Amino acid sequence: MSGLAGYIGERATAKDVEQMIEAIKHRGSGSPSLQAVPSGFAGFVGANSLGFSGDKAPFVIMDGTLIRDDRQNGASDADYLREEYMKHGKDAFSRMVGSFSCAIMDENECIIARDHVGARPLVYHELPQGDFLFASEAKALKQRADSVEELPPGHYYSTQKGLGQFKNCSVTLPEWESTEEAIKAVRELLIKSIEQAISSGNIKGVALSGGLDSSIILAVAREFDKDIAAFTATFAERHGEDLEYAKLLADQLGVDHHIYEITREDIKNVLPEAVWYLESFDEDCITGFIANYYTSRFASDHVNSVLVGEGADELFGGYFRELQDISDPEEKERIGRKLLEVSYNTALRRLDRGWMANSIEYFAPFLHPAVVSLANNIPMDLKVYQKEDASIEKWILREAFRDFLPQEIADRPKLRFSRGVGVDDQVDQAIPASIGEKELQQSPKSSGGIALQSPKELYFYKLFQEHFPQGYEGLTARWDPFK
Missing domain, CATH: 3.60.20.10 (Aminohydrolase, N-terminal nucleophile (Ntn) domain)
Known part of the structure; x- marks a missing residue:
């Protein structure tokens, strides 16, 4: 940190x-x-x-x-x-x-x-x-x-x-010729990455959403440290869907599970801070920041550093349930590469600013260069497996760690992070009533020409203007793999 x-x-x-x-x-x-x-x-x-x-x-x-x-x-x-x-x-x-x-x-x-x-x-x-x-x-x-x-x-x-x-660092990758060998390679490299991360810092916790990726991280980390703890955030009034899966895994592993319940007041209070920390007015990034921020603030009372599951979606086809209408394999490969290329300004930005806001160090084992290189060499049809009329995203990752996880988690579909926490729909209610569609029509773009996507984003932009000059608007980036 x-x-x-x-x-x-x-x-x-x-x-x-x-x-x-x-x-x-x-x-x-x-x-x-x-x-x-x-x-x-x-x-x-x-x-x-x-x-x-x-x-x-x-x-x-x-x-x-x-x-x-x-x-x-x-x-x-x-x-x-x-x-x-x-x-x-x-x-x-x-x-x-x-x-x-x-x-x-x-x-x-x-x-x-x-x-x-x-x-x-x-x-x-x-x-x-x-x-x-x-x-x-x-x-x-x-x-x-x-x-x-x-x-x-x-x-x-x-x-x-x-x-x-500069060139990427060279790493030695396992060779594979069959699907089974590819699954084994993913398993071995990610386990090694988690082991190296634990050995390189005083890591005593895992940010556990209850999704596939963070569940894999916790299950493997538990093999190397029996005392490792888990930290989860959920919406207080109506618990997000992810919480039941996080509890299921934590109970099965027998880890100390800390849960923070985010209130409506928490959401309202954090929005100006979110814009300040993120240096962005993108609505998706700000919504995703909320759970990272409150999980890290809560975890800071217990640990100094954590493992996180970020990177898996970009590397292993985690978004293709949302993009399942794309049938061209080459287009899928292009979009997969694009998602990783823009992740530093989307998922990784909200991760970094959310945890660093509370001085908590984070380690992302999926972003180990060997894991990234291997994932880039795996064909898309092993990442997004077509079964009858349905696509199974992150298929090879599921198969590599199926024996580490409860079946309910190994097979659960990806869920948008903020939706799984339960805060997705709550942010709209924290926006002042004075900002609506009429105000958006009057100010559809930022001063620098960036299109504002909703009244909610107009509100975030007004907060941004209070903190930063116009020349900083370029720091706001979009999750858009089609451009």
């Missing part, structure tokens, strides 16, 4: 970076750290100082966790990245396995980078006079920049060379 920020340039002061870090202090529970670097200052907030490395150039600050086999040598992930950079330059980013964003400040160059999936956020802006700003979240820059650029996944930005893309 960490956040980073920096100001490189002749006008940079320590106070500038202190103010930037103050805006994102929620990303870490420890005291902020500040470091003078070549031509500027950089800051970091986290549970400890392990996000910083270097007593002279190059300096490194890092958010995230790398998957390494040499942790016993005591070097932090930031130390490891610094050593690799000193050996390989920018090619070091291709050698990193894990979820991360980082900044490297050398004598005559500042470089920022973000992993291929983009689970960890990173934004930047170059001022007209050449000064360079960067931070984990855009709110850290808004007092100094009227617009921001989001660093795309799998890219770096250099103050000397500009934007560049």
Whole structure:
């Protein structure tokens, strides 16, 4: 759980970076750290100082966790990245396995980078006079920049060379020739990913929705830690459908199951904060944020870090029940790739901001590079299995872990996350009565030209305008695989 920020340039002061870090202090529970670097200052907030490395150039600050086999040598992930950079330059980013964003400040160059999936956020802006700003979240820059650029996944930005893309890290994948071998490969790699995640941090909890993905994570994690706990959120007045499945699994595994009941007042109160944390007015992202936020706030009384199930839908065809009218295999493959490409600004954004809002570290085993690479090589007909007149999404994942789960969970269809929690229909009731279809017709687009989809989204946009300048509207992204 960490956040980073920096100001490189002749006008940079320590106070500038202190103010930037103050805006994102929620990303870490420890005291902020500040470091003078070549031509500027950089800051970091986290549970400890392990996000910083270097007593002279190059300096490194890092958010995230790398998957390494040499942790016993005591070097932090930031130390490891610094050593690799000193050996390989920018090619070091291709050698990193894990979820991360980082900044490297050398004598005559500042470089920022973000992993291929983009689970960890990173934004930047170059001022007209050449000064360079960067931070984990855009709110850290808004007092100094009227617009921001989001660093795309799998890219770096250099103050000397500009934007560049780096190769994905190479991973060894199991070979398979039959469906049975493919199922075995999925099972073995995901189990290994969960084991590595547990061994890399002080993980004592799992965010359990009751859906297939988080249920797999909890069931496997329980094999490695008998004391691991589960955390679930549901709507207080009418429990979401997911809760009964979450209880079923928790009871079967015998884990300590913590349940938070979200009230109508909770929903009403969190909406302005949701827009602030997400830096977005997209209605789907905000609705999905609510359960992440309250689960993390509740979990923060018990644990510092959790495992989450995000990524499985994008990798294993989880949305094709909603898109089942698509019959062309090539179109399905294209959409599947697109869903993963946009996930950093949809599912992964609400995940990151929801958990980091309460300084809780999260690990997503499905986003391990080996799991991602294997999933990309699995044909769509094993992900979305056509049975008579029905499609079974995430079929290969279900088969790989069927023996870990109750049949009711192994066979249950995917349910929209916010609907499963029970908050989907409740957000509309938290919107002021003064904002309706008439107001939407009068203001159908944002100032930057983004179409507003409903009165609810118009309300979110008005909240957005209170927090951010127009130049930040580009941070709002849509879940739209057809574009």
